[in-house]
Amino acid sequence: MNGISFGAEVSKPEETSVKEDWLTILKGLEREEIEEVLSQTFCDRCKVNLHARVQSVANRKRTKKLLISSPDSTILNPDKHAESYTTSIQESSIKSDSYKTPENIHTRNQKRYSNKFSPASVNNKHSSSSSQSKSNKSLDDDLQSDEQKEMARFRNIGRKINFVHFERVYGNHMNVLQGLELHTQVFNPEEQKKIVESVYEFQRLGQKGRLRARTYxxxxxxxxxxxxxxxxxxxxxxxxxxxxxxxxxIIREEEVDPLPPVFKQMIKRMIRWHVLPPTCIPNSCIVNIYEEGDCIPPHIDHHDFVRPFCTTSFLTECNILFGSSLKIVGPGEFMGPVSIPLPVGSVLILNGNSADVAKHCVPAVPAKRISITFRKMDESKIPYGYVADPELHGVRPLSLSLKASVSASTSVLSQSEETSPPSPPSRVVSKPKAPAFVGGENDFPPLGLGLQRSSNKNVSKA
Structure with a gap:
């Protein structure tokens, strides 16, 4: 009629402008607003048609992308394949007005899971997961990159384990440094900065009385x-x-604050990187904040703490002295046969004779320094109100296959140390600048008593 074939529609100018305005409005809506529009009440038939159209567009887009990325995309006709795929989706979607009944939903869910774990789906794993492989590739690359970075840092740790200094103790000639280890570059400069900032924050909290009385x-x-x-x-x-x-x-009746997260992360790092054994995960620590001239007098750590234990160093490198007999020369000044430098970011492990036979001390530091000593409490000495932290339970070191790399790095260090002459022992660290210093009982805990208690157990003949 009027030269227009039956079934064809001609859009009037007013209808075209209305359609364009509608599309403009839709494009300007946010996702939540579009969901609000689509959530309005529709009849069952309209819901089915709307779902089919949206699903059709989405599947066509997904299929084209899959075919373009497929190695065989030059063989297939993307448009024809997409048309047949979307047609099958429409035919399976529009079947009856009971499309969304609970029975059908339950049945579809059962089929979906049965198909997902069926032998056929397993056999066709590569074809069905080709679209997911690329989406997961970037995540896998990131994970692999993180693992590679950790492995690179792990392998770059410096490890010195063959400390030797023989002395005669209780009639036995022994290596009093047996069990001593020094691990360097465990914490990089950025990590050191975060740790130091956390310590300063704890100091501020302590000064304001916001920590428990015996904590600070x-x-x-x-x-x-x-x-x-x-x-x-x-x-x-x-x-x-x-x-x-x-x-x-340890005072079992007293309570202090629990380990903060930053220190738990440090513990995990040391366990993962084979610095501390997983059989001796620390559950306590003490932070020492030194001003210039501060020191720690000669002592042996109390046996309320099991071995090994460790101390980490930050801000300023300093020396630590070892020997079965260390002398007090003056305020902050000590004399001993062995002096070992402690680089910032390093971890010093004390175990065996180095923890139970040799005393150690830190002479007056040349500048501000922070040390954090991590120790595990003896089970019989744990405070009554102490609650174990589940976050530290079951921490494991990196794969045991990495032991070879650890052994290789330590053997290289051992060879280089054996070929180089040992540094001369430090006798007097610095000159006294004040009147003679007389050590008293309260200058530092009389922990040397632990030496007599454990001498028969821990002293081995050379």
Missing amino acids: TEPTKWMRGKGRITIQFGCCYNYAMDKNGNPPG
């Missing part, structure tokens, strides 16, 4: 070498007999 201690500096700040987590450790009559060691 800031004594008065009444002479050189006295008054370093300590912050202890996990347990309250008594350096000397206190006013309540508590002897040196």
